[in-house]
Amino acid sequence: MDTCCAADLEGGFGACDVADDIAAFRREGLGADQRKLLAALVADGVDGKTVLDIGGGIGAIHHGLLRAGARSVTDVDGSSAYIAAAQDEARRQGLLDRIAYHHGDFVELADGIQPADIVILVRVLCCYPDMPALIRASAAHAKHSYGLIYPRSTWWMRAAALAFPALRHLKCPISGPGHVHLEADIDTAVRSQGFSPIVDDTTWYWRVVLYRRAEHALI
Numbered sequence: 001m002d003t004c005c006a007a008d009l010e011g012g013f014g015a016c017d018v019a020d021d022i023a024a025f026r027r028e029g030l031g032a033d034q035r036k037l038l039a040a041l042v043a044d045g046v047d048g049k050t051v052l053d054i055g056g057g058i059g060a061i062h063h064g065l066l067r068a069g070a071r072s073v074t075d076v077d078g079s080s081a082y083i084a085a086a087q088d089e090a091r092r093q094g095l096l097d098r099i100a101y102h103h104g105d106f107v108e109l110a111d112g113i114q115p116a117d118i119v120i121l122v123r124v125l126c127c128y129p130d131m132p133a134l135i136r137a138s139a140a141h142a143k144h145s146y147g148l149i150y151p152r153s154t155w156w157m158r159a160a161a162l163a164f165p166a167l168r169h170l171k172c173p174i175s176g177p178g179h180v181h182l183e184a185d186i187d188t189a190v191r192s193q194g195f196s197p198i199v200d201d202t203t204w205y206w207r208v209v210l211y212r213r214a215e216h217a218l219i
Contacts, residue, residue, distance in 0.1 A: 018085045021058050030060055033149050033206035034122060038064050040199040040210040041118065041147060046070045052116035054106045054138055055124035059086035059099070065118070066095050074116060076102045076109060078127075110137040120147040123206070131181045132189050139193035146195055146211040151180045152202060183207055 047069035053062040056075040090096040119142035128134045151157040157180045195211035
């Protein structure tokens, strides 16, 4: 991990983040935003498809896609702690042999990663400063559909982005959005790669969008 963003991705997410995510998932299941994206993907059809999950966290969404009929998953994550947690959870669910794991900054690893039918980035754009580069690299790998969850560019999310860095010094720091990119800029960047939205929804904090490649728009 020798890139400009790799150290931030590795150092920004550790054991506390993983423990909190696993506890929340086992207590409550997926968050509302993640449920919306998973439902949209399943409704659009996942049977037999390959999935590329960039910044997959503990793996909750791609595990759900595998159970819904997806063939295989590639999980690329900049945090070794999250990869270990995702592997443990996949092993617990009997899904480990259908998932390949890669550790690092996806923009730097992209040339060595195979395209997939479905590419998802769940709460990832807010962890990456160069949004256009990440969208270009990840969208190029999506053969059919491209799903995003990212912070709404509201005043409260921008305030959170300013406040959370001050909390990183805590023994078990509180995580939050590091970058709140303008929603219109994100949408423009994705559309420029040949995609059109088929589902566009929000929660209080998050925007959930599922895009489809133009050549598949009527399928």
